[in-house]
Amino acid sequence: PKPIVAVVGRPNVGKSTLVNRIAQGRDAIVHESRGVTRDRSYHEADWNGVEFVLVDTGGIETGRTDDAFSGRIREQALAAVEEADAIVFVVDGRTGATEEDEAVARILRRSDKPVFLCVNKVDDPTNEAALWDFYSLGLDEPRALSALHGTGTGDLLDDLVGSF
Numbered sequence: 242p243k244p245i246v247a248v249v250g251r252p253n254v255g256k257s258t259l260v261n262r263i264a265q266g267r268d269a270i271v272h273e274s275r276g277v278t279r280d281r282s283y284h285e286a287d288w289n290g291v292e293f294v295l296v297d298t299g300g301i302e303t304g305r306t307d308d309a310f311s312g313r314i315r316e317q318a319l320a321a322v323e324e325a326d327a328i329v330f331v332v333d334g335r336t337g338a339t340e341e342d343e344a345v346a347r348i349l350r351r352s353d354k355p356v357f358l359c360v361n362k363v364d365d366p367t368n369e370a371a372l373w374d375f376y377s378l379g380l381d382e383p384r385a386l387s388a389l390h391g392t393g394t395g396d397l398l399d400d401l402v403g404s405f
């Protein structure tokens with residue numbers, strides 16, 4: 242079976258933009274299931290001939306900060322740890338680390354799967370200051386990314402397929 246890569250993070254950080262860029266608009270694999278997996282889509286992808294499946298998580302409404310909302314993000318992270326061979330954790334370089342990022346990081350730190358911490362929306366790649374806030378998450382070295390412009394995605398993909 243192809244390796245599974247789950248893309249996790251709170252709403253609006255750019256997960257779907259990243260997945261669509263990597264999967265290059267290929268259709269999602271139809272996936273029917275209930276509960277926590279309801280809001281996931283599966284996309285075929287490859288990098289230099291190495292094939293894998295990208296899982297986009299989310300579809301959670303933005304703007305909610307209640308316990309149920311945080312619980313859903315944690316559930317998505319737990320499901321990702323369970324099913325994935327590697328995890329891409331996307332955070333927003335414009336907002337800095339939030340409590341929800343912390344909650345996800347706590348789950349991912351306990352996992353023995355490779356975790357790639359991607360600080361997205363760093364549209365100016367020389368803006369290294371955007372990374373500083375995320376060292377506190379206690380994960381892999383944060384890496385700058387712009388899913389919008391595509392900067393940083395090649396390095397991410399090299400390391401990602403290198404982890405399979």
Ligand code: GDP
Pocket residue numbers: 250251252253254255256257258259299361362363364386387388389390
């Ligand atoms: P998701 O909820 O995590 O799937 O986030 P989306 O992919 O839907 O993106 C949320 C918003 O952030 C959209 O308006 C995107 O266009 C924007 N966005 C995503 N990536 C970037 C980026 O690298 N730079 C900037 N400036 N905006 C981005």
Ligand code: MG
Pocket residue numbers: 256257258298299300
């Ligand atoms: Mg999305």
